[in-house]
Amino acid sequence: MAEPSALRAALAAASEDTLVYDLDGIGRQYAAVRAELPDAEVRFAMKACPVDEVLGHLARLGSGFDAAGPQEIVQALRTGVGPGLIHYGNTVKSDRNIAEAYRLGVRDFATDSREDVAAIARHAPGARVFCRVSTTGSGALWGLSHKFGCSPEDALRVLGAARSAGLVPSGLSVHVGSQQMTAEAWGEAIETLADLLGTLNRRGIVPDRINLGGGLPALGVLDRYGRPLEPPMDKIFRVIRDGMERLRAVNAGPLRFLLEPGRHLVADHGAIRAHVARLTSRQRLDGTREDWLYLSCGKFNGLYEMDQLRYRLEFPSHADGRFVEAVVAGPTCDSDDAYAREGGPVRVPYAVTSGDPVWIHSCGAYAMAYTTRGFNGFAPLPYTCVGGA
Numbered sequence: 001m002a003e004p005s006a007l008r009a010a011l012a013a014a015s016e017d018t019l020v021y022d023l024d025g026i027g028r029q030y031a032a033v034r035a036e037l038p039d040a041e042v043r044f045a046m047k048a049c050p051v052d053e054v055l056g057h058l059a060r061l062g063s064g065f066d067a068a069g070p071q072e073i074v075q076a077l078r079t080g081v082g083p084g085l086i087h088y089g090n091t092v093k094s095d096r097n098i099a100e101a102y103r104l105g106v107r108d109f110a111t112d113s114r115e116d117v118a119a120i121a122r123h124a125p126g127a128r129v130f131c132r133v134s135t136t137g138s139g140a141l142w143g144l145s146h147k148f149g150c151s152p153e154d155a156l157r158v159l160g161a162a163r164s165a166g167l168v169p170s171g172l173s174v175h176v177g178s179q180q181m182t183a184e185a186w187g188e189a190i191e192t193l194a195d196l197l198g199t200l201n202r203r204g205i206v207p208d209r210i211n212l213g214g215g216l217p218a219l220g221v222l223d224r225y226g227r228p229l230e231p232p233m234d235k236i237f238r239v240i241r242d243g244m245e246r247l248r249a250v251n252a253g254p255l256r257f258l259l260e261p262g263r264h265l266v267a268d269h270g271a272i273r274a275h276v277a278r279l280t281s282r283q284r285l286d287g288t289r290e291d292w293l294y295l296s297c298g299k300f301n302g303l304y305e306m307d308q309l310r311y312r313l314e315f316p317s318h319a320d321g322r323f324v325e326a327v328v329a330g331p332t333c334d335s336d337d338a339y340a341r342e343g344g345p346v347r348v349p350y351a352v353t354s355g356d357p358v359w360i361h362s363c364g365a366y367a368m369a370y371t372t373r374g375f376n377g378f379a380p381l382p383y384t385c386v387g388g389a
Contacts, residue, residue: 006022006024006025006386006387007020007022007025007269007271007386009386010022010384010386011271011273011316011357011359012316014273014357014384016273016382017272017273017274017275017296017297017381017382018272018273018381018382018383018384019270019271019272019302019363019364019367019368019381019382019383019384020270020271020272020273020383020384020385020386021049021051021053021054021266021269021270021364021383021384021385021386022269022270022385022386022387023053023054023057023269023385023386023387023388024386024387024388025268025269025387026054026057026058026265026266026269026364027057027058027061027387027388029264029265029266029268029269030042030058030061030063030265031061033216033259033261033264033265034062036237036241037237037240037241037244037257037259039244039257040212040240040244040257040258040259041064041256041257041258041259042058042062042063042064042258042259042260042261043063043064043065043066043085043086043087043089043211043258043259043260044058044063044064044065044066044260044261044262044265045066045089045214045260045261045262046065046066046067046068046072046075046076046262047068047072047262047366047369048262048263048265048266048267048365048366048369049262049265049266049270049364049365049366049367049368049369050072050075050368050369051368051383051385052075052078052079053385053388054266054385055075055076055078055079056079056080057388058079058265059076059079059080059081063081063085064081064084064085064086064087065079065081065085065086065087066087066089066214066260066262067086067087067088067089067090067101067106068088068089068090069088069090069093069097069101070097070100070101070104073086073088073100073101073104073106074104077104077105082105083104083105083106083107084105084107086106086108087106087108087109087110087130087211087258088101088106088108088109088110089110089173089211089260090110091110091111091112091113091116091132091148091149092147092148093109093116093119093120095119095122095123098119098120098123098124099123099124101124102123102124102127106124107124107126107127107128108127108128108129108130108170109124109127109128109129109130110129110130110131110132110173110211111129111130111131111132111158111162112131112132112148112149112150112154112155112158113150113154113158114157114158114161117129117158117161117162117165117167118161118165120162120165120167121162121165121166121167125166125167126166126167126168127167127168128167128168128170128171129158129159129162129167129168129169129170130170130171130172130173130207130209130211131150131155131158131159131162131169131171131172131173132148132149132150132172132173132174132175132213133149133150133151133152133155133172133173133174133189133192133193133196134148134149134150134151135149135174135175135176135177135185135188135189135192136185136188137176137177137185138177138182138185139176139177139180139181139182139184139185140176140177140178140179140180140181140185140215141177141178141179141181141308141309142177142178142179142308143177144175144177144178145177148175149174149175152192152195152196155172155196156196156199156200156203159200159205159207160203160205163205169200169205169207170207170208170209171207171208171209171210171211172193172196172197172207172210172211173210173211173212173213173258174189174192174193174211174212174213175213175214175215175260176189176213176215177215178214178215178262178263179215179217179218179221179229179263179309180215180216180217180231180236181217181229181231182232182236183232183235183236183238183239184239185215186212186215186236186239186240186243187239187243189212190239190240190243190246190247193210193243193247194246194247194250197247197250197251198250201250201251201252206251206252206253207251207253207255208253208254208255208256209255209256209257209258210244210247210255210256210257210258211257211258211259211260212240212257212258212259212260213259213260214259214260214261214262214263214264216236216259216261216263216264217229217231217263217264218263218264218267218268218362218365219231219233219267219268219362220267220268220312220361220362221267221309221310221311221312221362222309222310222311222312223309223310223343224307224308224309224310224339224340224342224343225310225343225344226310226343226344226346229309244257262365263365263366266364266365267362267363267364267365268361268362268364269364270362270363270364270365270367271359271360271361271362271363271364272297272302272303272359272360272363272367272381273357273358273359274295274296274297274302274357274358274359274360275295275296275354275355275356275357275358276293276294276295276296276352276353276354276355276356276357276358277294277295277296277331277354278292278293278294278354279291279292279293279294279324279326279348279350279352279353280292280294290327291324291325291326291327291345291348292326292327292328292329293326293327293328293329293346293348293352294329294330294331295328295329295330295331295358295360296331296378297330297331297360297381298329298330298331298332298337298338298378299330299332299334299336299337299338300330300332300334300337300371300372300375300376300378301330301371301372301375301378301379301380301381302360302363302367302368302370302371302381303330303360303363303367304366304367304370304371305365305366305370306330306338306339306340307336307339307340308340310339310343310346311360311361311362311363312360312361312362313328313346313348313358313359313360313361314358314359314361315348315349315352315356315357315358315359316357316359317352317356317357318349318351318352318356321349321350321351322349322350322351323347323348323349323350324347324348324349324350325344325345325346325347325348326345326346326348327339327341327345327346328345328346328348331376331378332375332376332378333376334375334376367381368380368381368383
């Protein structure tokens with residue numbers, strides 16, 4: 001997946017390491033999602049890219065925000081959107097954070113337990129709650145099936161408790177797993193939601209919204225073995241559209257739909273200009289030799305997800321010539337700061353030398369969010385944005 005010329009030009013112009021975001025590319029991705037799913041309101045998952053310029057651009061295009069706590073809510077409000085376009089999507093909330101979110105004007109809260117419902121009733125009286133229902137996470141790089149969500153049976157109890165506590169049992173939500181690669185996962189989640197809606201309706205609870213969560217994948221990353229992931233986007237969107245119609249047919253009242261894309265909007269429109277620290281060759285204990293490419297950027301300053309996927313590397317000064325197969329690693333004294341060893345080596349130009357530029361593509365998701373403050377003395381990357389005028 002080739003980046004637009006504006007992003008490539010910014011990478012070529014950079015003389016120092018930097019993270020570049022293409023705001024126009026992010027805008028095009030947002031428009032594409034809206035075109036595929038025109039009946040779903042977008043609440044951008046802020047955790048994927050908490051960069052003010054990116055958030056502001058999405059807000060101008062009409063996006064709302066999925067926030068995980070008061071700090072993200074404040075950042076979302078700075079874009080100019082009203083609190084009605086922000087929901088507190090984290091099911092893990094302290095009493096203090098619930099009260100602060102309510103003070104800031106947020107009235108939509110995710111939940112997955114009766115204990116959380118009781119806290120929302122105390123500190124956000126009259127708020128709307130949507131209960132997150134667990135999914136298997138099958139087919140995703142990150143399943144998200146343990147920490148969040150409850151069983152369908154528990155969801156009935158949670159929304160019943162919300163009604164009894166004076167809250168509005170507004171809806172249901174799911175998350176099919178981050179970087180979800182199958183359409184079947186969406187279909188299974190929608191079937192679960194349809195069954196739940198029918199039972200809730202029979203109990204006198206008629207939700208007015210369904211939050212289909214995140215999970216839409218990035219398109220330009222590779223799996224840990226260096227193979228293109230190639231998610232079936234046409235099929236995924238078709239299953240979601242058909243599912244929305246099915247859920248409307250089941251529910252006794254009108255339904256609004258929300259969607260929380262994160263990496264799908266930003267991953268392929270962010271890239272890092274890094275540089276080579278060293279290409280080395282050394283003998284292992286078993287007598288074999290192994291080449292290692294050390295980069296100036298790694299797991300702790302931009303590439304946190306490198307143990308689950310691979311980013312495409314481009315060496316603009318060495319397009320041709322001899323190549324070697326090398327393990328790719330970041331600069332720190334941490335053994336986890338490397339691509340997964342079982343994925344095998346990466347093709348690297350033999351002639352690269354210390355200081356040569358490296359372009360790391362499709363790393364716009366979570367690059368800023370996961371960056372440490374300076375682990376091992378390696379500073380966070382600066383960033384720049386192009387486009388968006």
